[in-house]
Amino acid sequence: MDSENEQQQQPQEQQENSNANEQNLSPEEQAKIKAEKKKAKKAAKKAAEAAEKAALEQANKQAENQEVIVETDEEKAKKEAEEKAQKEAEEKAKKEAEEKAQKEAEEKAQKEAEEKAKKEAEEKAQKEAEEKAKKEAEEKAQKEAEEKAKKEAEEKAQKEAEEKAKTEAEEKAQKEAEEKAKKEAEEKAQKEAEEKAKKEAEEKAQKEAEEKAKKEAEEKAKKEAEEKAKKEAEEKAKKEAEEKAQKEAEEKAKKEAEEKAQKEAEEKAKKEAEEKAKKEAETKLALTKTTVEAKPEPKLVSAPAPKSELFFSPVNPSFPTKKVKMVVLGNAFIGKTALCNRIFKNRYTEQTKNTVGADAFQLEFSSNNMNVSLTMFDTAGMEQYQAMSTQHVRQADYCLVCYAVDDERSIASVKTWVEFVQKNNATCKMVLVGNKADVEGKDESALEELKMKFTKVVKCSAKTGENVAEVLKIDWATVTEHVKELVQQPKGGCC
Numbered sequence: 001m002d003s004e005n006e007q008q009q010q011p012q013e014q015q016e017n018s019n020a021n022e023q024n025l026s027p028e029e030q031a032k033i034k035a036e037k038k039k040a041k042k043a044a045k046k047a048a049e050a051a052e053k054a055a056l057e058q059a060n061k062q063a064e065n066q067e068v069i070v071e072t073d074e075e076k077a078k079k080e081a082e083e084k085a086q087k088e089a090e091e092k093a094k095k096e097a098e099e100k101a102q103k104e105a106e107e108k109a110q111k112e113a114e115e116k117a118k119k120e121a122e123e124k125a126q127k128e129a130e131e132k133a134k135k136e137a138e139e140k141a142q143k144e145a146e147e148k149a150k151k152e153a154e155e156k157a158q159k160e161a162e163e164k165a166k167t168e169a170e171e172k173a174q175k176e177a178e179e180k181a182k183k184e185a186e187e188k189a190q191k192e193a194e195e196k197a198k199k200e201a202e203e204k205a206q207k208e209a210e211e212k213a214k215k216e217a218e219e220k221a222k223k224e225a226e227e228k229a230k231k232e233a234e235e236k237a238k239k240e241a242e243e244k245a246q247k248e249a250e251e252k253a254k255k256e257a258e259e260k261a262q263k264e265a266e267e268k269a270k271k272e273a274e275e276k277a278k279k280e281a282e283t284k285l286a287l288t289k290t291t292v293e294a295k296p297e298p299k300l301v302s303a304p305a306p307k308s309e310l311f312f313s314p315v316n317p318s319f320p321t322k323k324v325k326m327v328v329l330g331n332a333f334i335g336k337t338a339l340c341n342r343i344f345k346n347r348y349t350e351q352t353k354n355t356v357g358a359d360a361f362q363l364e365f366s367s368n369n370m371n372v373s374l375t376m377f378d379t380a381g382m383e384q385y386q387a388m389s390t391q392h393v394r395q396a397d398y399c400l401v402c403y404a405v406d407d408e409r410s411i412a413s414v415k416t417w418v419e420f421v422q423k424n425n426a427t428c429k430m431v432l433v434g435n436k437a438d439v440e441g442k443d444e445s446a447l448e449e450l451k452m453k454f455t456k457v458v459k460c461s462a463k464t465g466e467n468v469a470e471v472l473k474i475d476w477a478t479v480t481e482h483v484k485e486l487v488q489q490p491k492g493g494c495c
């Protein structure tokens, strides 16, 4: 009985649960469940009908089997009771089968509906959860994006603010540095200006002091020089008077010698000219011969006096005659006298004496349709005799400025001799003669700048005679005949 109650109670609870569940469902879902239930009920009814049919068939079968049996009353009552019991049992079984089928159908339908509902609910829940999750994810992403954007914006703003601050700081620093530099430069400039002003003031003071001292020294020196000059002038006047007397005596003697030499030369030339016409054919041969003979002998000490034909053609009476005065200048011991001896006498002497005063050489020859009457003064190189050289230079048409190629001092003195000539006779022409070319020479670079002052530059050897003839190969026509008057000029040697 308890189990029966339980069985009756269970569907009721299930019904209640079902109703309760249905109440939670949507109207569509409830309609769906209802339709399912209807379907289950139909199926249960069908099952019950089938069971009833089967029980009926079985009872009919049993009745057929028992028809042949002769029944008694007892047996008949029993049989009816049994049939009744069986019928009741069958009805009960049928009812139970129907109930069970219905119950099972309902349970099945309920279960399926629940499962379906559950499934749908789960799907819905899942869908919702997914949507929610998706939504949340989107919201989150959006939020993150916003936060990121916000953060980036903040960072950007911060960065810009920092950069701005940095730029401002840099500008400020630069401005400060510039102002500082400007200030320092101004201070420096001011300082330098002050120092410069100070220095200039000091220099000015020093300069003034120096100028003052210099002026005082100059005044003192001037005073002393004046006194000295006065003294020297007195001494000089005295000396000059003495020298003048000596010079006049020398010139007189020299003039007499020159006149005598000139007279002799003229007579000699005249005689030679007369002989020349007669010996014309022989003269050429003789000249050639003489030239050959004239080749200097290194050891020739006292060669016979040569004729002027050694270097020049003889005078021609039909030619006009030009008188030329030449002066040989240069340091002592460079071979001036030796050179004159070679030119005028074709003679060379190893041992010579220093020239004292001056020696005169006379030579007449013809050149380019004119006769040249050449007087050459061989001056003394020694310093104490240079006063006389001054006089000769003043009257000269030509000067041979000589040096010895192996004598450095004589090379260095060429400049002084040139200045000496230019000072005393500005129009005088000059030939530069480097003697002793037979020996090894010294550096002559100092002469380079002077060479332009000479009409001719010759290197020769009085000793060997080499190139000596070149010295007097001059365009005599261009030489202005000397007409200068002897003008008394203040004395003073150059060297």
Ligand SMILES: Nc1nc2c(ncn2[C@@H]2O[C@H](COP(=O)(O)OP(=O)(O)OP(=O)(O)O)[C@@H](O)[C@H]2O)c(=O)[nH]1
Binding pocket: 331, 332, 333, 334, 335, 336, 337, 338, 339, 349, 350, 351, 352, 353, 354, 355, 356, 379, 380, 381, 382, 435, 436, 437, 438, 439, 460, 461, 462, 463, 464
């Ligand atoms: N090797 C060489 N020696 C020479 C030459 N000419 C002159 N001498 C020598 O140089 C020395 C001086 O010669 P001088 O002719 O007396 O010299 P200077 O220039 O007339 O001297 P001062 O009369 O004192 O001015 C002598 O010993 C000569 O032998 C030359 O061409 N070659």
Ligand SMILES: [Mg+2]
Binding pocket: 336, 337, 338, 353, 354, 355, 378, 379, 380, 381
């Ligand atoms: Mg001499």
